[in-house]
Amino acid sequence: MLRLIFTLFLILGAQTAFAEVPRVVADIRPVQALVARVMAGLTIPSLLVQPGYDLKSYQLRASDYGKLDRADLVFWVGHALTPGLSTQISRRKDDLISVSLLKVRHTRLLRYRSSEMFRDSSHVEHLLVPGVNISTDSAHHDHLMHDDSDAEDVIDPHAWLDPSNAKLWVDEIAIALSRFDPENAEVYLANAWHAKTEIDYEITKARRILRPLSRTPFVVYRDRYHYFEAFFDIRAVDAIYLQGQFRTNRSAEVRNVLTRSDISCAFIDPKFDISQLQDVVRGTNAQLAFLDPLGVYLPSGPSFYPLLLRSLAEDFAHCLKP
Secondary structure: OHHHHHHHHHHHOOOOOOOOOEEEOEOOOOHHHHHHOOOOOOOOOEEEEOOOOOOOOOOOOOHHHHOOOHHHHHEEOOOOOOOHHHHHHHHOOOEEEEEHHHHHHHHOOOOOOOOOOHHHOHHHHOOOOOOOOOOOOOOOOOOOOOOOOHHHHEEEHHHHHOOHHHHHHEEEEHHHHHHHHHHHHHHHHHHHHHHHHHHHHHHHHHHHHHHOOOOEEEEEEEEHHHHHHHOOOOOOEEEEEEEHOOOEOHHHHHHHHHHHHOOOEEEEEEOOHHHHHHHHHHOOOOOOEEOOOOOOOOOOOOHHHHHHHHHHHHHHHHHHOO
């Protein structure tokens, strides 16, 4: 909060008049929601990647190019999540302000898990390895790093599922907007404060729901919930598809885990074909359940992110509770 107040003083002390609220685009719905909360009462940011598309292979449509060309600022997770978008942002006009949220200072980054890392219940060893060269400078006027592709197979980009990252990003979003549009700086910074308060409220509720389940093991179809697990102290013990540098299909190994262990739940993202998971759990005690890290079926708007936290906590608990 002190950082926001200090920023406000600096911005108001060097204020320049702008006629319009900035035109803003975001890559995915969770990011769009965080930006929308900071800009509440002024405008709604545009969304680039529509729900249901594969993020790694996503290519911009003609309408997306227009959104980027008209935008003053773009907020996006980063190259590790949408490499195709990374290329297009780097080719846009020089005055487009690009804020890659994975590069925001103090963002908590986790590694993709190997099969051995699933055995570590502390998550401590999963923090980003030293030596991965990803910029931690201010995201304002961010320039893409040449080694982003090197980090792509190491960094788990689903960092919005850690609410502490979301709160950090809300501050960065407010600061970037305030620098561009100082006339509305007070609105952005006040909205950021309210956004963090709302996130804290959902954190408290989610912890109350999930605390009794901290020792209840489960498996996932793809390793996409690592940040949520680490923050709320719950733990997947295996994944059928590992990600990043460990990318492989482990159906046989996971079936052995389910057969040997008392695991009650196997979770899958609703965009994937559930029959692939049904074959693995058939004949075991595990039941299938959906987990949606992007909130595809949640209503859009400034309240989306707190709803996403609530939805994930409730979906975990609905399946894991005895």
